[in-house]
Amino acid sequence: MLVFAASDKGGTGRSVTSSNVVYRSALDGNDVCYLDFDFGSPTVGAIFQITSVARGTKDGGLHNYLLGRKPEAQRLDVWNTSERTILRDRPARAGRLLLYPGDAGMGEFMAEHRDSIIDACVRLFLRLEEEFELTLVDLSAGRSFATELVLAATARPELQNVKQRWLVFHRWTSQHVVAASSLVYGAGGIRETAKKYNHDPAKMTAGLRFVRTAVINPDSTHTEGLTPAQDAWLKRTHQDLLELAGANQVGRNVLLGEIPLDPVLQWHEQLISDDDVLASGIARQATADAFAELALSLMDDSRWRES
Numbered sequence: 325m326l327v328f329a330a331s332d333k334g335g336t337g338r339s340v341t342s343s344n345v346v347y348r349s350a351l352d353g354n355d356v357c358y359l360d361f362d363f364g365s366p367t368v369g370a371i372f373q374i375t376s377v378a379r380g381t382k383d384g385g386l387h388n389y390l391l392g393r394k395p396e397a398q399r400l401d402v403w404n405t406s407e408r409t410i411l412r413d414r415p416a417r418a419g420r421l422l423l424y425p426g427d428a429g430m431g432e433f434m435a436e437h438r439d440s441i442i443d444a445c446v447r448l449f450l451r452l453e454e455e456f457e458l459t460l461v462d463l464s465a466g467r468s469f470a471t472e473l474v475l476a477a478t479a480r481p482e483l484q485n486v487k488q489r490w491l492v493f494h495r496w497t498s499q500h501v502v503a504a505s506s507l508v509y510g511a512g513g514i515r516e517t518a519k520k521y522n523h524d525p526a527k528m529t530a531g532l533r534f535v536r537t538a539v540i541n542p543d544s545t546h547t548e549g550l551t552p553a554q555d556a557w558l559k560r561t562h563q564d565l566l567e568l569a570g571a572n573q574v575g576r577n578v579l580l581g582e583i584p585l586d587p588v589l590q591w592h593e594q595l596i597s598d599d600d601v602l603a604s605g606i607a608r609q610a611t612a613d614a615f616a617e618l619a620l621s622l623m624d625d626s627r628w629r630e631s
Contacts, residue, residue: 326449326486327622328474329350330514331493332467333500337537338493340593341583341615343371346460347595348619350421354457357399357422359448361463361470363387363433366426366460371593374400374410380428383501387427389448390441397448399424410597432469445477453486460621467512475514477519485533489622490514490532491580496539496566504534505572530628533580535618540585544610580627581618586611 339362340598345354358367366385369377377385381398389397402412402421433441452459463470475525478488496505508514519526542559550558569575583589588596588607596615600607621627 325458325623326453326483326488327458327476328488328490329460329462329493330471330490330507331465335495336493336495336500337589338465339368339462339582340371340396340589341493341535341537341618342460342462342491343368344460344595344615345619345622347421348421348616349458349623351415352619353417353419353485354623355420355455355458356458357420357424357452357456359386359424359452359459359461360426361386361474362460363426363464363468363470364431365464366428366430369423369425371412371595372402372423373406373584373594374402374423374425375407376405377423377425379432382428382571385425385427387430387433390433390444392444393438394423395526397424408595410435410599411595422456425627432464433473441473442476442480445473446480446482449477449486450482458629467507467517471514472517475517475521475523478521479518485628487533489628490528491535491622492532493535493575496536496565496582498565501565501569501572501574505574508532509573531598532578533628534574534578536582538590539582544584580621581614583614583618584608 329338343358346358349356358368360368362368366380367378369380377400383398384394386397388394402411402423404412406412449459450601463474463476477483478486492504492508494500506513515525515528515578516531521523540558542555542562573613588594588600588609589611596607596612598612600614601609
């Protein structure tokens with residue numbers, strides 16, 4: 325299965341949430357890989373705590389592969405290369421967890437290379453579909469070349485029978501709700517671009533869900549210590565956001581999951597392990613549970629039949 329992680333704005337938690345989702349999926353026994361298609365800022369290596377590719381690789385990453393400069397893109401086994409101790413201790417039943425880093429110091433592609441880049445992208449996706457249960461592609465924010473590239477590639481006949489899903493990330497604020505809606509439904513957005521490449525509109529709609537991040541539930545323990553006025557304001561704001569999301573087609577019926585606001589993710593974007601919750605106590609159980617639930621929902625076909 326191919327999963328594309330998109331967002332209209334930076335700072336949505338797209339990459340850190342996606343990284344945690346593939347980590348949880350690997351813990352469930354699935355073979356997974358993560359492709360860093362954030363071509364201008366390939367920094368997901370830092371989330372997996374692989375210092376050598378924290379700002380992209382210099383050993384022939386995805387950018388150089390897509391340009392035809394390398395026959396294969398570099399790939400790293402996270403279990404073996406992460407400098408984080410908990411990740412080096414791979415659980416016995418865990419699946420493979422691989423990272424394809426982007427290239428350091430590169431940017432968006434030039435138009436003259438477009439056709440050959442699409443061809444290379446199709447070949448890569450086909451190969452990874454054979455090897456992994458889940459391939460997650462982290463896209464540059466906004467209406468980017470990366471988004472158009474994967475829409476062009478997945479429209480090719482070779483990939484028509486490959487299961488494809490889209491996750492659109494947004495923070496739980498009015499600005500981000502509107503931006504996420506615009507990325508999907510607005511001019512030059514995902515649906516319009518998909519139509520340009522002759523994707524089936526119904527299939528495209530059925531394969532797209534939203535993920536809210538940095539969510540504060542007014543009824544949770546996170547709000548302890550607020551004054552009565554602050555508590556009342558938070559409840560009104562949350563209700564306003566629910567209404568705004570519904571009006572912008574980003575509501576509950578197209579929501580796959582929510583990630584609560586967690587200080588660890590705000591201060592240090594990282595994988596949330598069970599050790600972070602149970603041993604050190606730096607992360608909240610609700611956050612780990614949300615990542616685990618999102619990983620399960622991503623693979624659960626029944627969660628994708630209602631919209």
